[in-house]
Structures are given as C-alpha cells and as structure tokens.
Amino acid sequence: MSFSPSSRARRVVAWLALVVMAAAGAAWWWNAGRPVPLPDAPSARIACVSYAPFRKPGETPLDPHAFVSPGRIDADLRALSARFDCVRTYSQGQGLSVVPEIAARYHMRVLMGIWLGSDRKANARQIALGIATARKYPQVLRGVVVGNEVLLRGDLSERELAGYLREVRAALPAAIPVTYADVWEFWLAHPALAGGVDFVTVHILPYWEDQPVPPEAAVQHVADVYARVEHAFPGKAVMIGETGWPSEGRPRRGAAASRVNEARYLREFLDYAASVHMPYNVIEAFDQPWKRAQEGTVGGYWGIFDAHAQPKFPMQGPVVEIPRWWLGWLAGALGAALFMLLGARQRRARGWRHALALALAGAAGGMALGWQVRQMLFACHDAWEWSVSGVAWLVALFTGVRLARWLAGRLAGAPYRRAPAGRWRSIWLFALALYGLLLVFDGRYRDFPLGLFALPCAGYALTAWLDARVRAPSRETLFLAGCLPLLGGASVALELGLDPATWWWLALNLALALPVVVAWAHSRSGLVTARTMLGVSS
Numbered sequence: 001m002s003f004s005p006s007s008r009a010r011r012v013v014a015w016l017a018l019v020v021m022a023a024a025g026a027a028w029w030w031n032a033g034r035p036v037p038l039p040d041a042p043s044a045r046i047a048c049v050s051y052a053p054f055r056k057p058g059e060t061p062l063d064p065h066a067f068v069s070p071g072r073i074d075a076d077l078r079a080l081s082a083r084f085d086c087v088r089t090y091s092q093g094q095g096l097s098v099v100p101e102i103a104a105r106y107h108m109r110v111l112m113g114i115w116l117g118s119d120r121k122a123n124a125r126q127i128a129l130g131i132a133t134a135r136k137y138p139q140v141l142r143g144v145v146v147g148n149e150v151l152l153r154g155d156l157s158e159r160e161l162a163g164y165l166r167e168v169r170a171a172l173p174a175a176i177p178v179t180y181a182d183v184w185e186f187w188l189a190h191p192a193l194a195g196g197v198d199f200v201t202v203h204i205l206p207y208w209e210d211q212p213v214p215p216e217a218a219v220q221h222v223a224d225v226y227a228r229v230e231h232a233f234p235g236k237a238v239m240i241g242e243t244g245w246p247s248e249g250r251p252r253r254g255a256a257a258s259r260v261n262e263a264r265y266l267r268e269f270l271d272y273a274a275s276v277h278m279p280y281n282v283i284e285a286f287d288q289p290w291k292r293a294q295e296g297t298v299g300g301y302w303g304i305f306d307a308h309a310q311p312k313f314p315m316q317g318p319v320v321e322i323p324r325w326w327l328g329w330l331a332g333a334l335g336a337a338l339f340m341l342l343g344a345r346q347r348r349a350r351g352w353r354h355a356l357a358l359a360l361a362g363a364a365g366g367m368a369l370g371w372q373v374r375q376m377l378f379a380c381h382d383a384w385e386w387s388v389s390g391v392a393w394l395v396a397l398f399t400g401v402r403l404a405r406w407l408a409g410r411l412a413g414a415p416y417r418r419a420p421a422g423r424w425r426s427i428w429l430f431a432l433a434l435y436g437l438l439l440v441f442d443g444r445y446r447d448f449p450l451g452l453f454a455l456p457c458a459g460y461a462l463t464a465w466l467d468a469r470v471r472a473p474s475r476e477t478l479f480l481a482g483c484l485p486l487l488g489g490a491s492v493a494l495e496l497g498l499d500p501a502t503w504w505w506l507a508l509n510l511a512l513a514l515p516v517v518v519a520w521a522h523s524r525s526g527l528v529t530a531r532t533m534l535g536v537s538s
Contacts, residue, residue, distance in 0.1 A: 007468065010465055010466055011410070011411055011466065013465065014407065014410075014411060014462055014465060014466055015357075015411065017458075017462060018357060018360040018361055018364065018407075018462075019360060021360075021364035021458060022332070022360045022363040022364040022367075024364075025328070025332060025363065025364050025367030025368060026328075026329060026332060026363075026367065028328075028367075028371075029322070029325050029326075029328030029329055029332075029367060029370075029371075030325065030329075032321045032322040032325050032328070033320060033321070033322055033323065033324075033325025033326070034320070035318030035319065035320050036260045036318055036319050036320070036321070037318050038260070038263055038264050038267060038317075038318065038319055039264075039267055039268060039271070040267065040315065040316040040317070041266070041267040041270045041271065041315040041316065042270060042271050042274045043270070043274075043315075044083060044315040044316070045083060045084070045085070046083060046084050046085075046270065046282055046304075047084070047085050047086060047273075047279070047280060047281070048084065048085065048086035048087065048088055048109075048111060048142070048280065048281040048282070049080065049083075049084045049086070049087055049088065049281065049282050049283075049284060049285045049304065050087070050088045050089075050090070050242065050281060050282070050283040050284035050285060051076070051077075051080065051087035051088065051089055051099070051284070051285045051286075052089070052090065052284065052285075052286070052288060053068040053072055053073055053076055053095070053096075053286075054066065054068070054288060054290055055286045055287060055288060055289065055303075055307040055309075056307070057289070059289075059290060060290035060293075061090075061091065061094060061290070062290070066094050067094055067095050068094060068095035068096070069095060070095065070098045070102065072095075073095060073096075073098060073099060073102055074102050074105075076285075076286075076309070077099070077102050077103055077105075077106055077108060078105075078106055079309060080106075080108070080285055081106035081107065081108050083304075084108065084285070085108060085109060086108060086109040086110065086111060086142055086281070087099065087103060087108060087109075087110055087111070087285070088110075088111035088112075088113065088145070088241070088281045089110065089111070089112055089113045090113035090115055090145075090148055091113055091114070091115035091126065092113075092114060092115070092125075092126050092129035092130050092133065093125070093126070093129055097129055097133050099112070100112060100133060100136075100137035100140040100141065101136075101137060101140075103140055104137065104139075104140045108140075109140060109141070109142040110137075110140050110141055110142060111141075111142045111143050111145060111241075111281060112130065112133065112134060112141055112143070112144050112145065113130075113144075113145045113148060113181075114126050114127055114129075114130035114144065114145065114146050114147065114168065115147075115148065116146065116147035116148075116150050116155065116156060116161070116164060117150070117153075117155045117156075118155040118156070123164065127146075127164065127167060127168060130144060130146075130168065131168060131171045131172065134172055134176055135171075135172065135173075138172075138173060138175060138176050141176050142177075143176070143177040143178065143179050143198070143199070144168060144172065144176060144177070144178050144179070145179055145180065145181050145201060145241070146164055146165050146168045146178060146179070146180055147161055147164065147165075147180050147181070147182075148181050148182075149181065149182050149183065149186075149203070150180075150182070151182050151186045151189075151190060152182055152183055152186055158190050158192065158193065161180065161193065162192070162193060162196050165178065165180060165193070165196035165197060166196060169196065177198035177199055178196075178197055178198055179197045179198060179199050179200065179201045179239070179241075180193060180196075180197055180201065181201040181202075181203060181241040181242070182201075182202070182203060183202070183203045183204075183205075184202040184203065184204055184225050184228075184229055187200060187202055187229060187232070187233075188228075188229070188232055191232060191233070194233050194236055197236075198237075199236065199237035199238065199239055200229065200233050200236050200237070200238045200239070201238075201239050201240075201241035202225075202226075202229050202238065202239070202240060202241060203240070203241055203242040203243070204221075204222050204225050204226065204240055204242070204243050205242060205243060205244065205283075206218035206221050206222065206245070206255065206265070207245055207246060207252060207255045207257065207298075208252075209221075211253075212252040212253045212254065212255035213254075213255060214253075214254035214255050214256075215245065215255065215256070215261040215264050215265050218245070218255075218265050218268075218269075219265070219268045219269050219272050222240070222243060222269065222272070223272065223276075226238065226240065226278065237279070238279075239279040239280065239281070240273075240278065240279070240280040240281065241281050242281060242282075242283040243269060243280060243281075243282060243283065244262070244265070244266065244282050244283040244284065244302050245257075245261055245262040245264075245265035245266065245302070246262065246298045246299075246301045246302050247259045247261075247262040247301045247302075247303075247312055248297055248298065248300070248301040248378045249296060249297040249298025249299070249301060249378075249447065250296065250297065250298060250445075250446065250447045250448060250501065251495075251499045251500070251501055252495070252499070253495050253496055253498040253499050254498040254499070256499075257298050257301070258321055259312055259313055259319060259320075259321050259322075260313075260319050260320075260321050262312070262313065263312075263313040263314075263315075263319040264319075266282065266304070266315075267315060269282075282304070283302050284302050284303050284304070285303060285304060285305060286303045286304075286305050286306070286307060286309060287300055287301050287302070287303035287305070287306050287307045288300055288302070288303065288307075289307055289381055290381075292379065292381040293381055293382075294445075295445050296379075296444070296445025296446060296447065297375075297378055297379040297445075297447050298445065299445070300378075300381070301378065322374075327370065328367050328370050328371065329367070330370075331366045331367055331369065331370025331373070332362075332363040332364070332366040332367040332370070333363070333366070334366055335362040335363055335364075335365050335366015335367065335369065335370075336358075336359040336360075336362035336363040336366060337362070338362055338366070338401070339358040339359065339361055339362025339365070339400075339401060339404050340355055340358045340359055340362060342401050342405070343355075343358040343401075343404065343405045343408055344358075351412065353408075353411055353412040353413070354408045354409065354411070354412035354414075355408075357404070357407055357408035357411045357412065358404055358405070358408045361400070361403075361404035361407060361408070361459075362404065364454075364458075365397070365400040365404070365454075365455045368450075368451045368454040368455060369393060369396065369397060369400075369451055369452075369455070370451070371450070371451035372393060372396075372449060372450075372451030372452045373393070373451075375447060375449065375451065376389045376390075376393070379447055392431075392449075392452055393452065395427075396452050396453070396455045396456060397455070399424060399428065399455055399456045399459065400455035400456070400459055402420050402424070403420060403455075403456075403459030403460065403462070403463055404459065406419055406420055406463055407459070407462055407463060407466065410466045411466075416468060416469075418467070418469065419463040419464065419466070419467040420463065421460065421463065421464075421471075424456075425456075425460050425477070425512075425516075426474075426476070426477050426480070428453075428456040428457075428460070428512065429477060429480040429481060429484070429512060429513075429516070430480055431453075432453060432457070432484060432508070432509060432512060433480050433483050433484060433487065435449070436483070436484065436487030436488060436490075436491070436505075436509065437487060439487070439491050439505075440487055440490045440491060440494065443491070443494070448501045448502070448504070448505050450501065450504050450505065450508065453508050453512075454508065456512065457508040457509075457511040457512040458508075458511055460511070460512055460515060461511040461512065461514070461515055464515030464518070464519070465515070471519060471523070472519065472520060472523035473516045473519055473520050473523075477516055478516060478517070478520050480513075480516075481512070481513040481514075481516035481517055482513070482517070484509040484510070484512060484513035485506070485509055485510055485513055487509065488502075488505055488506035488507075488508075488509030488510065489506060491505055491506065492505075492506050
C-alpha cells in the first residue's frame with residue numbers, strides 16, 4: 001500500500017513552501033546588498049588599460065561606418081589619465097587614429113593596435129594607417145600590436161601573420177617595439193612567431209580558460225602561466241596584454257561573474273604585478289555593450305568603469321554586489337499587492353488565509369521576477385531581445401497569478417476545483433526543454449533565466465501537490481517532462497557540479513517535470529488495478 005499524505009498535511013507543506021520561498025527571496029536580495037571585505041589595491045593607479053570608445057547604445061566597431069569624434073576621445077582620455085598611465089587600442093580608423101595625439105596631451109603612453117582579420121584589403125588599410133600614425137607619434141607609443149587573437153579566431157595562418165609582422169617591423173624605426181597579442185596557449189603552440197616580435201604579449205583571462213579558474217585561485221594561475229611563458233621564450237620580454245574579470249554574466253564552473261569578484265581579482269592582481277614588476281594591461285576601461293551580441297551578457301561587462309563612465313567599485317574598502325538591493329524587496333511588496341488585488345476579486349476568496357497565501361506567493365514571485373528584470377537590463381542588447389524577454393516575463397507573471405489564485409483558494413479551504421494545468425503547463429514544459437537544449441549544446445554564452453522560470457515551475461509543483469485528482473498526461477507532455485531532468489542534469493555535469501546556478505536550474509526542471517511523471521505513474525497504477533479487478537470479476 002502506498003502512503004498518501006492527508007489533505008491537511010499537504011496544506012501544511014504548501015504553506016511552509018510559500019513561507020520558505022518568500023523568505024529565501026528576501027534573504028537573497030538582502031545578502032546581495034551587504035558590503036564584502038576585500039584586500040585593498042596597492043594604488044588606485046593602473047599601468048595600462050584597454051580602451052575602446054564604443055559604449056553608447058547602438059555603437060559597435062563592427063559597423064564599418066562607425067566614427068567616434070576626437071572630442072569624445074579627448075574627454076575619455078582626459079578622465080582616464082587620472083587613473084591610468086597608458087591605454088591599449090585595437091584598431092585604426094573609425095576615429096581611433098587620433099588616440100596617440102590626444103594621449104600625448106595628458107602625458108599618457110599608447111599600446112597601439114592594428115586590427116587584422118580574414119579580409120586582406122581591410123588588413124592592408126589597417127597596416128597603412130597604423131604605420132603612418134606610428135611614424136607621426138613615435139614618442140607616445142609603448143609599442144604596436146599587429147593583430148589581436150588572429151590565431152585564436154582562425155582568421156590567418158601563422159605564415160600569413162608572420163608576413164604582416166615583418167612588414168610592420170620593416171616600416172617602423174627600431175625604437176618602436178612591435179608585438180602580437182593572443183591567448184597564452186596559442187603563443188606556446190606557435191613559438192616561431194617570437195622571432196618576429198620585440199616582446200611577447202599574452203592574454204591570461206582565468207574566467208575564460210578551458211578549465212575556468214575560481215577567483216580565489218586566479219592570481220596564482222596568472223603567475224604560473226606567466227612563468228611558463230617566460231620559460232618558453234628565454235631572453236624575450238613578456239607582457240600580459242589582457243587580464244581582468246567580468247562583473248555580470250553566467251558563471252563558468254567556480255568562476256562567477258560578479259562585481260565583487262571583479263574587484264577582488266583586480267586588486268589582488270595589481271598587488272601581485274607591483275610586487276614582481278610585471279608589465280601588464282588590464283581589460284578594460286569601459287563596459288562594451290556591443291560585445292553582448294558576440295559573447296553573451298558577460299562580454300559586455302569587463303570594464304573598470306560602466307558604460308556611463310562611472311567606476312563600478314572602489315580600489316580600497318568593502319564592495320557591494322547590488323548597491324540598490326532594496327529594489328528587490330520593493331518588487332516583492334509590489335508582487336504581493338498585485339497578487340492580493342487580483343485574487344480579491346475571486347468568488348472563492350475566504351478571509352485572512354486566502355489573502356496571506358496570495359501575499360506570500362506574490363512576494364516570492366515579485367522578487368523572482370525582479371531578479372529577472374535585473375538580468376534583462378544587463379543582458380538585452382536590442383529591440384528583439386527586449387521584446388522576447390518582455391513577453392516571456394509577462395507570461396510568467398500571468399502564469400504566477402493564475403496559479404496563486406488557485407493555491408490560495410485551496411489553502412483557504414474553498415471547494416475543490418481542477419488545478420490550472422493543461423495547455424499552459426505544456427507551453428512551459430516546451431519552453432524549459434527548448435532552453436535546456438540550448439544550454440547543453442550551445443550554452444557557452446547563455447545565462448540561466450532562473451527568475452523567469454521560478455514562478456511556473458514552483459507554481460505547477462505546488463498545484464500538483466495540492467490537487468487531489470490525478471489526471472493522466474498526454475504522451476507529448478510526458479515526453480517533455482522526461483527530457484527535463486536529463487537536460488538539467490547535463491547542465492550540472494558540464495559544469496562539473498561547481499556552478500550553483502546549474503543546481504538551481506536542475507531543481508526547476510525537476511519541479512516542473514516530477515508532477516507529470518508522478519501523475520503518469522498513478523494513472524498507470526490505476527489502470528493496472530482496474531484491469532485486475534475486471535479480471536477477477538470476470
């Protein structure tokens with residue numbers, strides 16, 4: 001005989017679940033607003049920083065017609081000169097050729113970039129511009145970087161890249177160093193390139209490693225890699241051309257993108273670099289929203305300053321992850337009020353228990369959807385993404401209100417009415433399965449929309465728990481429900497169980513899928529019992 005909790009016991013569990021979810025949401029937002037003690041940086045001043053002016057809405061260097069005025073570049077460099085001794089650029093044209101001239105006004109040096117890609121004509125224009133600029137402002141240049149991660153992207157072969165290096169080296173005075181920049185593994189894989197450069201420029205980004213490095217071990221990782229590269233190129237100077245940490249975006253195993261982790265890494269790295277007199281460049285000065293189209297949310301948030309040129313954190317003292325954390329509580333209060341307002345018009349409204357259930361569900365749902373709005377503000381980069389995310393957010397809210405009204409009625413002792421499942425639950429099963437497939441097979445740059453799916457997953461789990469009448473699911477619904485635990489488990493496995501977001505994602509998958517599987521099992525059990533009884537009676 002199987003054990004089935006009484007109706008009273010089920011209501012107690014449901015009440016407890018609502019209280020826990022509301023309290024957990026409030027605790028998460030409160031904790032995100034607590035100051036986190038961190039080691040201080042040795043100085044607020046930084047040797048060199050990557051600079052690109054394309055930070056306003058719609059701006060991107062991928063637009064061949066993009067142009068940034070000298071006035072804007074002047075304002076940027078004037079502000080940056082208070083914190084940085086040098087800026088690194090990545091390309092010529094689009095207004096960037098004036099950077100050395102303007103940097104000289106503010107006593108800054110420039111690590112000037114020449115962008116190389118697969119387009120040979122564009123490469124020729126870049127090299128011609130770069131050579132002309134370098135010859136005009138030799139005293140300002142710390143070096144000329146011929147190509148950035150060309151081998152990593154597969155745009156050029158080693159032989160082609162070496163030819164461009166020889167061309168630039170032959171055209172410039174010996175006093176201007178020439179280098180090439182790529183991730184450290186590609187330098188080790190192409191050691192012959194060292195013969196064509198005056199110093200080796202490597203990128204060491206612990207977050208982006210094939211085996212992501214958590215922030216507490218990141219600086220030691222940089223030190224180990226730097227020593228390995230120095231050993232591979234004896235007698236050749238080595239510079240770190242890019243290192244840094246993102247403040248927003250999906251975690252990668254134990255490497256979480258966050259404001260606190262960015263501040264921690266940068267402070268600890270600067271302290272280490274100063275202790276060993278390491279030449280370095282930090283990526284990057286300003287957040288670059290355009291990068292989200294290529295690298296997901298995380299691509300746009302490597303800046304020390306945000307897209308509005310405001311510092312994201314101090315270099316001394318504690319750091320707060322979400323300074324306006326109280327907005328999460330406000331979202332919870334608004335959610336509670338909205339759910340109670342919409343639920344009060346029910347015929348089944350019954351006193352304080354009904355109102356309390358709506359308030360708890362609304363508070364939990366409001367804080368979850370508030371979290372999702374915050375993620376949307378960082379992640380959405382065009383009208384299409386805002387439209388899709390906005391519609392999904394509204395559907396989640398509609399689903400949450402619909403389920404909360406049914407739950408409140410049951411918890412208030414209203415007469416039984418069938419739980420709202422059917423078509424809408426199938427839609428959410430399909431959406432969760434589809435996004436789960438994307439995370440498993442194309443998830444490198446995708447966020448986990450936990451706030452979006454929290455309402456339908458938790459809501460359908462609770463309604464199934466309180467629904468006394470089990471209905472057999474369709475084969476399509478059962479198939480989708482069977483896929484969800486597998487997809488959620490695959491996300492956990494891909495991150496080696498080190499990413500907490502994947503465990504929450506698996507929990508949401510299970511919350512939506514298990515009631516369907518249980519309903520199918522009960523229906524099969526009832527069918528077997530009915531057949532047995534028919535056999536006995538016959």
